[in-house]
Amino acid sequence: MTILEMLTIFFATVGVAFILLASFGVLRLPDIYTRVHAVGKAGTLGVIGVLFGVGFYFGSLLVLAKMLALIGFFLLTSPVAAHMVGRAAYLTKVKAMPSNAPDELAGRYDEQRRLL
Amino acid sequence: MSLFETIIAVLMAITSVSLVMTTIRLLIGPTIPDRAAALDLVMGHVAALVALYVIFVRQEILIDALIVIAILGFLGTVAVARYIEEGRS
Numbered sequence: 001m002t003i004l005e006m007l008t009i010f011f012a013t014v015g016v017a018f019i020l021l022a023s024f025g026v027l028r029l030p031d032i033y034t035r036v037h038a039v040g041k042a043g044t045l046g047v048i049g050v051l052f053g054v055g056f057y058f059g060s061l062l063v064l065a066k067m068l069a070l071i072g073f074f075l076l077t078s079p080v081a082a083h084m085v086g087r088a089a090y091l092t093k094v095k096a097m098p099s100n101a102p103d104e105l106a107g108r109y110d111e112q113r114r115l116l
Numbered sequence: 117m118s119l120f121e122t123i124i125a126v127l128m129a130i131t132s133v134s135l136v137m138t139t140i141r142l143l144i145g146p147t148i149p150d151r152a153a154a155l156d157l158v159m160g161h162v163a164a165l166v167a168l169y170v171i172f173v174r175q176e177i178l179i180d181a182l183i184v185i186a187i188l189g190f191l192g193t194v195a196v197a198r199y200i201e202e203g204r205s
Contacts, residue, residue, distance in 0.1 A: 005120050008171060016127045016134075019164055023134040026141045026157055032149050035141075039153045043160045050164045051182070058176050066179060070186060077190040081156050084197035089149035091201055114201070 008057040015049025018042050031097040032089045040082030047074055121172065128168045135161040152196040159189025 025038030048071050055067030090105065091114060108116060117125070138161060142154035163185045170178045 001120055009120065009123055012124070012127055012168065012171070015164065016130050016168075019131060019161065020134045022157060023137045023161070026154055027137045032147060032153065035150065036153050039157045039160075043157050047160045047163050047167075050167045054167045054170055054179060054182075057171050060176070063176055063179065066183075070182060073183075073186055073190075077186075078156075078160075081190055081193040081197070082153065084194055085149050085152045085156065085200075088152070088197045088200040089147065092149070094147050094149055 004056055004059050008053040010053075011049050011056065012053035015046045015051075015053065018046030018049060020046075022046055031100070032094050033086055033096055033100070036082045036086040036089075039085075040079045044074055044078040047078075124168055124172050128165060128172070131161060131164050131168065135165070148200055149197075152193060152200065155196065156189065156193040159185065159192065163189065 019042075022038045022042035025042060026035050029035045029038060051067050051071050051074070055064040057063075091109070096103070110116070135158065138154055138157045142151055142158060145151040145154055163182055166178070166182055166185060170176065170182070
């Protein structure tokens with residue numbers, strides 16, 4: 001096994017572990033606001049890990065550059081998507097779990113313009 | 117199969133099991149934002165599976181498909197989130 005294959009296996013294993021963690025969190029966490037945390041952070045890290053694995057495997061600079069561009073895209077867009085889902089849930093008044101008692105955002109949203 | 121290909125195949129199997137767990141949340145999710153979040157993670161799983169398949173078959177032409185999947189996943193999630201926001205009573 002060459003050094004590039006070992007690097008690939010390392011990064012891909014880390015990424016798949018994070019993806020498994022994110023999917024476990026989405027399945028087991030109690031409400032939408034905590035599930036969005038699992039999607040936005042662990043899911044992004046998992047995909048980025050696997051993409052790093054692909055970038056190192058071929059040993060070519062073009063593939064690594066493409067993967068770095070894709071990693072930048074995921075880092076920019078995935079948290080934005082998770083935030084938009086959480087915001088849509090709050091605006092449609094989805095209930096949080098009961099132990100999340102003080103809702104400090106309550107009453108501070110302008111319902112018409114949807115701004116703080 | 118060499119040891120390397122076996123390890124990649126096992127990683128693909130683990131990702132498939134994880135995809136099944138996310139699909140359960142996509143099906144049972146009590147609210148629509150739950151399903152939207154699960155859909156975002158499903159697209160992440162698809163991207164990871166394609167990436168592992170690229171390693172498995174050693175075809176670097178296939179990594180262009182990854183770019184399409186990434187853009188489609190983001191646009192789909194944003195569209196669903198906007199739809200939920202605009203469609204409230």
